[in-house]
Amino acid sequence: MLGCAIADGYIQSVDEPVIKYIPELKDKEGMENLTIEHLLQMTSGVKFNESYINPFGDAATYYYGTNLRKAIYKRKLEAAPGTRFSYSSGDSQMLGLILSRALKDKTLTQYLEEKLWKPLGMEYDATWSLDLEDGLEKTFCCINARARDFAKIGRLYLNKGNWNGKQIVPKEWVEACTTADTTNGGVSYYKYQWWLQKDNNFMAEGILGQMIYVAPEKNMIMIRLGSAYGKTDWDTIFESLVQAY
Incomplete structure (x- = not known):
């Protein structure tokens, strides 16, 4: 926004x-x-x-x-x-x-x-x-919101803000959000409200383990909804699924 x-x-x-x-x-x-x-x-x-x-x-x-x-x-x-x-x-x-x-x-x-x-x-x-x-x-x-609609947000960012040929969010903004900047106190794993992952993947994450995981190089989006994280290491799970895809 x-x-x-x-x-x-x-x-x-x-x-x-x-x-x-x-x-x-x-x-x-x-x-x-x-x-x-x-x-x-x-x-x-x-x-x-x-x-x-x-x-x-x-x-x-x-x-x-x-x-x-x-x-x-x-x-x-x-x-x-x-x-x-x-x-x-x-x-x-x-x-x-x-x-x-x-x-x-x-x-x-x-x-x-x-x-x-x-x-x-x-x-x-x-x-x-x-x-x-x-x-x-x-x-x-x-x-x-529902999982299917969260997935659309993931697809929007997967396609750098473009939706079926129309630029909904500026491409430059999406690229800024998903490219690490460690200057001025910044860290390699977070940028503009997104969590940055391995291999140029990135994720939106809610407090109880609601997640939008985007893997651009695999053209892949994963959604996880729940009321708690449980004992699962979700980062590892997502990475394994991406590698297996």
Whole structure:
């Protein structure tokens, strides 16, 4: 959605400062150096407790709370942006607020429907959890859809944003998402909200083991849905299936 928003002119580039869209953070020390790309790369340096078992952690506040904007305004830096990788649901949620404000006259859900759900001919309706009625989408999680439609997202990225001859997402954006960049705190296994795998494969991964695994060189997409990871090493399973294909 961010790639589409840049192509549509809602956002100029990933180098834009976060405080342009979230001015509520401008008085926080160091926030003037935080960019959209830092959030995409999980190199923001913004403090966030990612624990999924701590009822007082930030993840619990984001999931069960009813005011995500207020929670975002409380964020502070614990490291300089662009110096280290640290996976953070808070970064993804901040991206959601930025995109929501950039769109102005439409919600994230409406934009998702317009740019992806309808153009891809999704076979089922989906839901996206909000923090409260008519509130902000939980962009760190909580899109609920069927396996077949998740597979279409995988196919879209497999084909570098092209869907049956029409460029739905800019090719340059897809390539940026799936090409490692270890500068400025980045890591070889993560890029722009995707987990990078061996042999140019990549994966979208949910908290309970929901996965979209894409293997471009084998023209292969695998979907896994479930309520828990279990004891399975899913990375190894997917790699084995790719090699056996």
